[in-house]
Amino acid sequence: xQKITQTxxxxxxxxxxxxxxxxxxxxxxxxxxxxxxxxxSSGEMIFLIYQGSYDEQNATEGRYSLNFQKARKSxxxxxxxxxxxxxxxxxxxxxEIIGTASKLTFGTGTRLQVTL
Amino acid sequence: xxxVIQSPRHxxxxxxxxxxxxxxxxxxxxxxxxxxxxxxxxxxxLISFYEKMQSDKGSIPDRFSAQQFSDYHSELNMSSLELGDxxxxxxxxxxxxxxxxxxxxPGTRLTVT
Numbered sequence: 001x002q003k004i005t006q007t008x009x010x011x012x013x014x015x016x017x018x019x020x021x022x023x024x025x026x027x028x029x030x031x032x033x034x035x036x037x038x039x040x041s042s043g044e045m046i047f048l049i050y051q052g053s054y055d056e057q058n059a060t061e062g063r064y065s066l067n068f069q070k071a072r073k074s075x076x077x078x079x080x081x082x083x084x085x086x087x088x089x090x091x092x093x094x095x096e097i098i099g100t101a102s103k104l105t106f107g108t109g110t111r112l113q114v115t116l
Numbered sequence: 117x118x119x120v121i122q123s124p125r126h127x128x129x130x131x132x133x134x135x136x137x138x139x140x141x142x143x144x145x146x147x148x149x150x151x152x153x154x155x156x157x158x159x160x161x162l163i164s165f166y167e168k169m170q171s172d173k174g175s176i177p178d179r180f181s182a183q184q185f186s187d188y189h190s191e192l193n194m195s196s197l198e199l200g201d202x203x204x205x206x207x208x209x210x211x212x213x214x215x216x217x218x219x220x221x222p223g224t225r226l227t228v229t
Contacts (some may be wrong), residue, residue: 041205045220091158102210103149103172104218106158
């Protein structure tokens with residue numbers, strides 16, 4: 001069974017600084033995908049970034065980058081130049097492929113608070 | 117760009133009542149997923165559909181059922197509601213050619229009293 005571990009229940013970062021949110025995973029699959037989602041207090045789940053297990057380069061999307069270390073089974077999210085609007089819960093998730101569908105298994109999340 | 121639509125956004129029901137949640141996937145997305153997120157919890161996979169057929173089933177109670185219709189919208193039916201069913205229910209959709217892009221709807225917040 002797949003497992004996602006986020007060891008930081010909460011993080012603080014000052015505005016304009018960079019922050020790294022940790023995520024480790026466990027799977028016996030050779031092909032898998034890793035996601036990060038942002039969940040603000042309003043509740044919606046916002047897709048941030050995706051990394052495929054065969055992707056050789058780390059994924060980047062604007063201020064978000066994913067530090068993918070396959071041998072260590074880690075997929076940390078790096079947010080550069082933090083903004084107050086980045087304050088939210090962040091979930092790391094892994095994709096398990098079932099036929100043509102792919103369900104996600106989530107970690108327990110990290111609550112990020114950006115301060116002035 | 118069009119997003120996943122869920123209705124209703126909020127629902128209050130009493131114990132033992134029935135609820136129906138609706139999901140309209142992003143146009144041209146053929147796969148729909150349902151997730152349940154309890155208070156302070158991470159989302160848990162319930163069930164998924166591909167081309168109107170159930171493709172996988174997770175920790176979905178027998179009191180719940182779901183289906184995907186010919187227009188690809190999906191409904192989650194919940195009967196004999198219990199207090200523990202109070203949660204945020206997400207629908208997500210993807211297309212088979214880009215399964216790594218799984219987009220979530222805004223969720224339906226169900227409160228059972």
